[in-house]
Amino acid sequence: MCVPYYRAQVLESIARKTLTKLDNSYLNFAPQAVPIETLIENTFGLTIDYKYLKQFKDELGKMVYDNGYVICFNREKDDYELVEVTIGTMLIEASLADDSTQYGRLRFTLAHELAHWILHQRLFEGTGIAAAMYDADVDEDSVEWQANYLAQAILMPNGQVKRCFYSVYSNYKTRREKIKAMADIFEVSKQAMEIRLMNFNLIS
Numbered sequence: 001m002c003v004p005y006y007r008a009q010v011l012e013s014i015a016r017k018t019l020t021k022l023d024n025s026y027l028n029f030a031p032q033a034v035p036i037e038t039l040i041e042n043t044f045g046l047t048i049d050y051k052y053l054k055q056f057k058d059e060l061g062k063m064v065y066d067n068g069y070v071i072c073f074n075r076e077k078d079d080y081e082l083v084e085v086t087i088g089t090m091l092i093e094a095s096l097a098d099d100s101t102q103y104g105r106l107r108f109t110l111a112h113e114l115a116h117w118i119l120h121q122r123l124f125e126g127t128g129i130a131a132a133m134y135d136a137d138v139d140e141d142s143v144e145w146q147a148n149y150l151a152q153a154i155l156m157p158n159g160q161v162k163r164c165f166y167s168v169y170s171n172y173k174t175r176r177e178k179i180k181a182m183a184d185i186f187e188v189s190k191q192a193m194e195i196r197l198m199n200f201n202l203i204s
Contacts, residue, residue: 003120003123003142003143004119005142006119006146006149006150007073008071008119008149008199011113011146011149011150011153012153012158014153014158015116015141015145015150015153015154015158016157016158018039018118018154019034019039019154019157021039021043021063022034022035022038022039025155025156027159027160029158029160031163031164031167031182031185031186032160032185032186033107033185033186033187034111034131034155034157034186036107036110036111036155037110038111038112038153039114039154039166040090040114044114044117044171045088046088046089046090046114046117047086047088047089047090048089048090048092048144049089049090049092049108050091050093050094050097051064051073051083051087051091051093052072052073052074052075052093052094052095053073053091053093053096054073055073055184057093057095059093060092060093060096060105060109061090061091061092061093061109061110061111061112061113061144062090062091062111063083063089063090063091063116063117064086064087064088064089064090064091064130065087065121065124065125065130066124066125066128066130067085067086067087067130068084068085069082069083069084069085070082070083070085070091070130085130086118090110090113090114090117090172092106092109092110092113092150093109094158096109103187104183104187104189104190104192105112105189107147107155107187107188107200108151108152108155108189108192109186111150111152111154111155112147112148112152113147113149114151114154115146115149115150115151115154116143116147117122118150118163119125119143119146120131120143120146120147120151123143126132132160134169141186151194152192152195152199155186155188155192156186156193156196157194158187158200159201160186161182161196161202162200162202164182164185164186164199165178165182165202168181168182179194179197179202179203180195184196
């Protein structure tokens with residue numbers, strides 16, 4: 001399987017097209033939190049299903065590309081089990097939804113899995129396995145970088161982030177205050193917002 005190459009500028013363009021599917025005028029809206037669940041379920045017709053994926057929570061999401069079975073952790077049995085899944089299901093670690101302090105991480109995980117569907121569906125669909133499994137021919141680091149970048153571009157649209165930054169610039173004195181204010185507006189983690197602002201050279 002050959003992983004398609006996407007430059008950052010191309011991923012920014014894909015994010016813009018994705019958000020205009022939600023609403024043609026979305027990018028002209030005031031800076032705000034992207035309704036990521038609506039985008040996933042209504043615009044793309046995917047299904048979000050919260051499961052405990054791993055015992056030690058070291059996997060936060062999994063996109064299902066074919067009908068079949070995946071392994072999830074059953075807390076009641078304290079053991080792993082096979083769970084039947086259908087194509088277009090987005091499995092999300094349930095503990096993220098259980099903890100309100102993880103809300104930003106939950107939203108990013110949702111956007112990350114949507115990014116995989118948009119960018120990598122053709123890599124895995126029809127392979128006979130339900131969820132992505134990487135073989136020696138697939139550059140997993142590249143695939144994950146692409147999904148991370150597109151996720152941040154969807155949750156923190158280029159133009160909205162820049163408008164928001166300049167509108168809050170004089171209202172907050174410190175770098176930390178600016179990042180927190182913007183993270184609250186877009187409902188993302190402070191870390192995700194910091195990375196996005198650094199990508200645009202708005203902070204150093």
